[in-house]
């Protein structure tokens with residue numbers, strides 16, 4: 001099993017007091033071409049000085065004074081960007097149907113309560129996968145309330161990306177098979193009181209955002225409950241997130257102050273009114289292009305039509321996930337896989353059917369209108385694996401004509417903005433965390449070149465990716 005390997009030796013004195021008072025350690029990365037996440041022109045022949053876990057100086061050669069005793073990394077010929085942010089993922093989900101019994105019930109083989117408990121107790125395997133994929137910040141935009149606890153745990157953990165988490169979702173539906181008697185993902189917004197109490201509880205726990213999963217835009221009664229909850233969110237200085245996939249729902253969400261839309265508008269083309277509303281509210285748009293097709297890919301695996309691909313040259317995906325995915329065809333006789341469904345699965349073409357033209361069109365329109373956009377995969381859903389999926393998502397986004405330079409900003413700065421952590425990371429600037437990735441190929445030529453990453457620095461510690 002290949003994992004991240006510390007290239008700065010653990011035996012080094014420089015690391016013996018990391019994070020403690022006393023000795024200060026400096027790392028200098030010299031010679032790379034840097035895209036700092038702000039969208040500014042690249043810094044050629046750069047110098048980055050990391051003091052403990054933070055950036056102390058960044059500039060062209062000669063701009064920074066290099067402290068005595070610094071560990072110097074020669075990065076000539078390499079390219080550097082901030083660590084990426086996946087602004088839409090779910091820690092309670094595994095990447096297969098064992099965590100989505102609503103889509104395909106695998107309780108007989110994988111009892112969901114046990115799956116959920118395992119997910120709660122074992123976030124490190126995903127931390128490793130994300131870091132190995134160049135992702136140094138993740139936003140869990142919906143899960144059980146324990147997901148909020150991961151924020152602090154990950155913050156204190158030197159081998160974890162930064163985590164933001166929203167916790168349970170407010171929804172018009174009465175719950176789902178992935179709710180446990182003791183811990184729910186979906187909370188039915190059945191009264192104004194329910195909304196207020198949820199917002200008070202989650203905000204007191206420290207949740208980053210309160211998410212609304214679908215809205216009844218056509219029901220005045222329901223929208224009154226949303227409005228009351230939205231006012232409570234504002235009172236607590238929290239932010240509203242919405243899963244709103246129709247134009248009508250998305251507008252209703254923004255009118256109530258939604259700061260982040262975690263899915264595309266999928267039912268019709270976005271219009272001028274939507275753009276105006278989003279601009280007024282400063283709403284961030286997360287297109288989440290490929291997760292829907294991921295379900296089809298996963299069903300095809302389960303139906304033994306085609307194995308679920310794991311595009312993972314650096315060996316980032318953990319063993320348990322790998323086993324889960326590679327044994328998916330054991331479910332080929334599952335009642336969910338009817339003959340008719342099998343036909344549809346056979347017709348699905350992973351080359352051409354990975355997203356919809358309408359979603360692509362809307363992304364293009366909003367990009368050209370200057371709406372802030374983030375990269376979010378919805379990882380954890382069946383067929384969308386944690387960590388490595390970010391490359392597929394960015395490549396799909398690039399297809400609508402987003403320049404790679406702009407995509408770098410979306411995958412870094414804008415993601416940190418969505419997480420409400422832009423003061424701490426997301427761009428490479430003095431005082432921010434030393435979170436960056438190094439690549440062999442130039443990501444501004446083609447976003448696929450992000451796949452050529454060789455090193456990841458998280459909180460000032462450099463790791464080599466792969467072997």
Ligand SMILES: [Zn+2]
Pocket residue numbers: 088089090141142262378
């Ligand atoms: Zn999601």
